[in-house]
Amino acid sequence: MSTVFEWEKPLVELEDKIKELRTFITDQGIDFSQELTELEHKAERLRKEIYEKLTPWQQVMMARHPKRPTTDDYVKLVFDDFIELHGDRTYRDDQAIIGGIGVFEGEPVTIIGPQKGRDTKENIARNFGLPHPEGYRKALRLMKQAERFHRPIIALIDVVGAYPGIEAEQRGQGLVIAECIEQMSFLKVPIICIITGEGGSGGALAIGVGDRILMFEHAWYSVISPEMCANILWKDSSRASEAASLLKLTPTYLLQFGIIDDVITEPLGGAHRDHNAMGLQLKAFLRRYLTEIRKIPIDELVAQRLNRFRQIGQFQERALPNLEKDGD
Amino acid sequence: MSTVFEWEKPLVELEDKIKELRTFITDQGIDFSQELTELEHKAERLRKEIYEKLTPWQQVMMARHPKRPTTDDYVKLVFDDFIELHGDRTYRDDQAIIGGIGVFEGEPVTIIGPQKGRDTKENIARNFGLPHPEGYRKALRLMKQAERFHRPIIALIDVVGAYPGIEAEQRGQGLVIAECIEQMSFLKVPIICIITGEGGSGGALAIGVGDRILMFEHAWYSVISPEMCANILWKDSSRASEAASLLKLTPTYLLQFGIIDDVITEPLGGAHRDHNAMGLQLKAFLRRYLTEIRKIPIDELVAQRLNRFRQIGQFQERALPNLEKDGD
Amino acid sequence: MLRVFRSKPKYVTVRSSAQQQPSKIDDDQPERAKKEVPDNLWARCEKCSTLIYNKEMEKTKHVCANCGYHFRIPALERLRFICDEDTYKPFTPLVATNPLGFPGYESKLEQTRINTRLDDAIVIGTTRIHGYATVLGIIDFSFFGGSMGSVVGEQLTRGFEYGIKHRLPVIVFSGGGGGARMQEGIFSLMQMAKTAQAVGKFKEAGLFYISILTHPTMGGIYASFSSLGDIILAEPNALIGFAGPRIVEETTRQKLPADFQTSEYALHNGMLDRIVTRGDMKDVIGKLLSYHLR
């Protein structure tokens, strides 16, 4: 996978030109500062043009950028200290989900999140960030531990979906997702869920029930991946781009629908362009929302959490019962 | 394995002779009633002589008698209705432990217990009654279900031990036994544990924490099987008989030690000689103790349960601290 | 008596395949329902290929007398098998909207409502079973593959809430192919949380929930309310799982086990309490209710 997307190419070319020009200026000592300023303005305009008008499919691509920070990058960038804890105490330590205790601005929190690899070797160890049931069981175990010790939970979500494998099915992928969703809903600690990249289906929702649900600017969250949606609609995964549009999976829509609470803006051009800046941004949002929900008495917070999901859904009452009307 | 033990042979021969004589009387119409009465008296005396003075090792053999009723026999004999429930909701349905809901004298109860096979085929399916971790997880799941619905729990224990296999170790045999013991201890429902046959080590204790702990007359309960004990002491499993004596694993001793509450007498010659009588006997004991503990408020009952185990142990305070005295 | 009990049974599929496997369900495939052929005189067993006279099927509750294969049946048909006569009262009917503005969804909804004579993929109300009052919900596969959109999520949630309010048990028969109603996008996904939470509150109230999985119970239906029963039963040979078998095969490039994702496989793997035939189902439910409602 190339790290430069097709639609970024004009910009990247321009940026390369600017770089060249700078080198030229330094090497030759000739004054091209006016030309440089002009080019830089042009690049600035282009950047806004490109990144502020991404199509839903481009959003999905951005969320999958190979240089995009992964969960453990955010752990390093945002928390002062972190001790990873392993295992579901039942079957396996699933490296596709990491979890542990970190310190956020002086206070311990429990952090969980799917973890993609940065290279092939790590990707194999981490199953490309696709969790098995034991990954969710680990997450649930650590979340219950957090509850026992009154620690807030931060769920960093970046997952295409739960792994669709034979063993995963055998060991109850569906059942464990259901258990995660149910039990997370009632935990008596503040929970912040942040979709940092991909938010795919039940595999994301399994660790996505919280008091505040935030989403990165270039993240997506959907009931089904665009590829699979296209496959079902048109038997053609390559039409994922169209499906992405239909699914309304971008933060703008999801904010509008009331599914998420806020959008965490990224450095222009995406989180991968500046990990540190992204970390600072995430930290600021975490600080704000954690402070906010810590003030709410815990029983009220849980009631609000449940009420939030209770309200989601659009339907109408039908005037006349079909059965009486249509029976033969 | 023969169904007649060595020490029973004189009795069995006598019983055979009586049977023959009866046939002879019926066939020939000759009056041998006096001889018959005499022989029957002799058999009666012999029976008492043999079965009331069993050595600890003979006790172990009785508990392992191939015709001895198994858990599902008792389920049929004692309960009016039973629906078996399966699975640990995590990994497997372990057929070495059965569990479900039964009706005892009109009231629903949860029943769990290891299940031996009656023939080779069934023994293979049931792993000779040696549970894997998932068997204990199933038992725990059903016990927690019982708690949720305020049903008493009846644990029928007949198990040489938890299965010492590679996969069992892999999937946390030790950890799951610990979890069973801990969680069973705090269940807010009345629990009666009955060692019906073998009570081997942690594999038995895992489902052996209750408010009343009863034991069949020819059952054994020990920290280690006599064979393994002999193996450790003398590197010779064939000296199990000696080890059985050392371990004091019979109900008489265990009653004396305060480990069990009562001994359920068996038909003379063992439970296998009369399944129905054994069932009635078990039913009577269950009725008595269930009535007794149902009357105790549940919080008090749990407190008593914990206190019971808290008190077990024999030790002395040492007068002078070693460290100060002996340090160099 | 409600008219539903007099409506003719509709046979779900008539196929000539003799495969030993339950029919493969496409993920999130709502098209399947179209294949129903309501007025055939004969049905062919999907498992053993026996031809069965439709009149006979009514007697056997749509189970092949030869091999025990359980045909998929409409929710309204199942009501007849489960409810005590004249006791079923439906909840206020709800119909779906089109929250994403998904192209063609409204017209397809309209058409499906006409074809199936259902409001959405769930039939739900109160009833009595062997005399025990209960909430009963049944997912119908013929409506968008039995997928859970806002209506199914809301109706189930109302079911559990009704149970809490009136101290009634809840029984739900699941049978949804892909689980999610793709056309409702994120709203569909959120119904998983909503229903799971409804179950959670119901359990907190100390009440009893039986979940019964019928062919097929997949995806978001399996990964929410239907996995959370105090007791989980299944009909024989139902397809039960999270990811669809085709997806698993494509992802792993492995041959699937012969019994992959069947009820029997789920039972073996510890995920089910029992497999219960359609013929025994009402009595088993009655028994379980009797144990839990004293």
Next chain:
Amino acid sequence: MLRVFRSKPKYVTVRSSAQQQPSKIDDDQPERAKKEVPDNLWARCEKCSTLIYNKEMEKTKHVCANCGYHFRIPALERLRFICDEDTYKPFTPLVATNPLGFPGYESKLEQTRINTRLDDAIVIGTTRIHGYATVLGIIDFSFFGGSMGSVVGEQLTRGFEYGIKHRLPVIVFSGGGGGARMQEGIFSLMQMAKTAQAVGKFKEAGLFYISILTHPTMGGIYASFSSLGDIILAEPNALIGFAGPRIVEETTRQKLPADFQTSEYALHNGMLDRIVTRGDMKDVIGKLLSYHLR
């Protein structure tokens, strides 16, 4: 300062085996302790066979500098590595009786007490670790293989009760070969329940328990208190399991995996939170205490 901190370290085993596996522990084998050779100048690493000068071993906390192999160490030695100086205060010492009248048990106890200068297989008291007050218990393998009889069970129970009373965390280092004290028969078995219940009450009180597994943690020790930590740590390459490897091999007639029942195996199988080297142990404990004691 307690004299224990000045006592000479005793090396546990000096062996020439170069096996990659941790040494196999016989089930319920209390004889192993005899093999200790306290006054050797050199120790040979059990894993890589490197010869290590004993003075060097003190600096490395009895870890092979070449391969990281963790030698078994006496409980009193471990106290020095874990406790803040001058902070350890032992509980009232208890000694075993002979409840079964097991032949030879009393004299063997007497002899072991003399040899090990321990009262029983546990060293337990209160201490501070990086300033945090805590209850600390350490099982010592050299006393009847680190097995749990009435004394170990009672002391641990008192430890958790002390923790409840004074709102202190509890830290226990386990290292028992067979787990059970065979000579105390059923009384030994019941200590599993007693200690597990003590942990349960301690957790109900909302307090924090770290269980640390060292070579070997087997049988009834592993199947009770030591599996019930809020956090479970282990030293590298420790033997951890329920049934002894020899028993498993004899029962199954299968070749055991190379890493069978090692810490690394337990971590992979989801049974451990972390493997922590002896060198890092105190700091990791300090960190965990800091997270849980606010």
